[in-house]
Amino acid sequence: MQAHILVVDDDKIISKTLTLLLNRLGYQATSFNNPVEALKWLQLPGNYPDLVISDVTMPEMSGYEFVSRIRANPLTSHLPVIMLTASGEIDKKIEGFKVGADDYLVKPVDRAELEWRIKAMLARSQAKTTPQSHSEAAIFSVFSLRGGVGTTSISVNLAIALAYLWNKPVSLVDLALKNGHCAMMLNLKPKHTLSSIAAWDTSVIEADTMEKLLLKHETGVRTLPAPFSPAEAELITVPVIDRVWPYLRASFPFIVVDAGSQLVEPNLTVLERSHNILLIVTPELASLKAAVDALKIFDKIGIDRDRVLPVINWVFPDSGLPQHNIEAALKTNAAAVIPYNKTAFVQAINTGKPAITTNATSKTSMALAALAYKLSGNMMKDQASQTPSKWLKMAQKLAQAA
Numbered sequence: 001m002q003a004h005i006l007v008v009d010d011d012k013i014i015s016k017t018l019t020l021l022l023n024r025l026g027y028q029a030t031s032f033n034n035p036v037e038a039l040k041w042l043q044l045p046g047n048y049p050d051l052v053i054s055d056v057t058m059p060e061m062s063g064y065e066f067v068s069r070i071r072a073n074p075l076t077s078h079l080p081v082i083m084l085t086a087s088g089e090i091d092k093k094i095e096g097f098k099v100g101a102d103d104y105l106v107k108p109v110d111r112a113e114l115e116w117r118i119k120a121m122l123a124r125s126q127a128k129t130t131p132q133s134h135s136e137a138a139i140f141s142v143f144s145l146r147g148g149v150g151t152t153s154i155s156v157n158l159a160i161a162l163a164y165l166w167n168k169p170v171s172l173v174d175l176a177l178k179n180g181h182c183a184m185m186l187n188l189k190p191k192h193t194l195s196s197i198a199a200w201d202t203s204v205i206e207a208d209t210m211e212k213l214l215l216k217h218e219t220g221v222r223t224l225p226a227p228f229s230p231a232e233a234e235l236i237t238v239p240v241i242d243r244v245w246p247y248l249r250a251s252f253p254f255i256v257v258d259a260g261s262q263l264v265e266p267n268l269t270v271l272e273r274s275h276n277i278l279l280i281v282t283p284e285l286a287s288l289k290a291a292v293d294a295l296k297i298f299d300k301i302g303i304d305r306d307r308v309l310p311v312i313n314w315v316f317p318d319s320g321l322p323q324h325n326i327e328a329a330l331k332t333n334a335a336a337v338i339p340y341n342k343t344a345f346v347q348a349i350n351t352g353k354p355a356i357t358t359n360a361t362s363k364t365s366m367a368l369a370a371l372a373y374k375l376s377g378n379m380m381k382d383q384a385s386q387t388p389s390k391w392l393k394m395a396q397k398l399a400q401a402a
Contacts (some may be wrong), residue, residue, distance in 0.1 A: 109214020187352020
């Protein structure tokens with residue numbers, strides 16, 4: 001497989017020339033003229049270059065700052081970096097090495113020198129890189145344009161189901177910013193929330209700080225709680241999300257996001273980054289209309305419908321719309337149907353004991369486990385052959401019977 005190289009240079013001619021040269025040398029190249037945009041690109045799932053070439057002097061952010069942010073991100077800290085400079089001054093090279101550059105090239109770049117330095121950097125990097133270096137969390141966001149359909153209940157129970165299936169910690173992020181209840185449903189009492197991060201003067205939150213922010217639950221779920229009040233919700237911006245996202249993606253196999261019911265910018269950004277969006281619909285017309293409207297919005301902003309999985313949540317005992325009518329309106333089959341349970345979800349709100357933890361054999365728990373397996377089974381094929389949990393055995397049987 002050809003190596004993928006990220007080129008960042010504010011000079012469009014140099015950037016284009018380098019890209020063409022790298023293509024001729026057999027490399028895939030992605031280029032940006034702005035380091036801020038390059039950092040945003042690195043945040044998106046699947047964007048893993050094998051090497052970075054960066055200019056030193058650029059607007060908005062210097063090459064030194066750009067490299068320091070790459071080194072601060074657990075997902076990119078291992079990447080080899082070659083810096084470009086218009087001069088060979090020793091002090092500038094030393095400054096680059098201090099922030100984490102691996103090598104320097106003086107412009108104009110000689111083709112032969114560039115080729116051999118890249119080969120040397122890639123060979124050195126491959127020798128140090130472990131199979132875990134490029135792992136990233138799978139992101140499952142739970143969303144509905146209509147409130148009260150159970151996005152929080154499903155988010156909490158899905159996160160626990162994933163933790164139970166694979167015996168691994170799972171991150172739960174509460175982005176129901178104005179009325180988040182994930183912590184309450186787990187009987188957790190946060191001292192800090194997402195809004196706390198907005199006041200901290202740092203670009204990427206360090207690992208030890210993240211460990212203090214994430215609330216531990218006995219099931220293995222680690223929760224990043226929503227703001228305490230609607231007023232604090234206004235503090236949550238995309239840059240705030242970007243401060244915590246690198247750590248979450250590098251530290252957990254799965255991130256479950258309660259994306260709430262509002263399409264504000266932070267939520268939209270996370271939805272766009274998600275591997276799958278679980279679109280929750282209850283069997284009544286208002287909820288179905290909201291789901292259809294959400295699909296139209298996703299189409300407009302470029303979210304592939306294959307990533308959107310409708311989940312029918314029966315929140316009342318009978319007289320709901322038939323499943324086939326819901327699927328016909330959405331023009332797709334439901335990924336899961338969560339059966340009605342008179343007390344399980346209400347009990348979680350009042351006692352902090354999620355449904356899946358109180359009755360493992362209920363139809364509700366089994367449906368949630370089956371959904372978790374449908375989302376994660378292919379990603380975890382290697383582990384499935386090792387010592388399986390009782391939850392994994394149950395989910396596999398349900399999948400075979402379906």
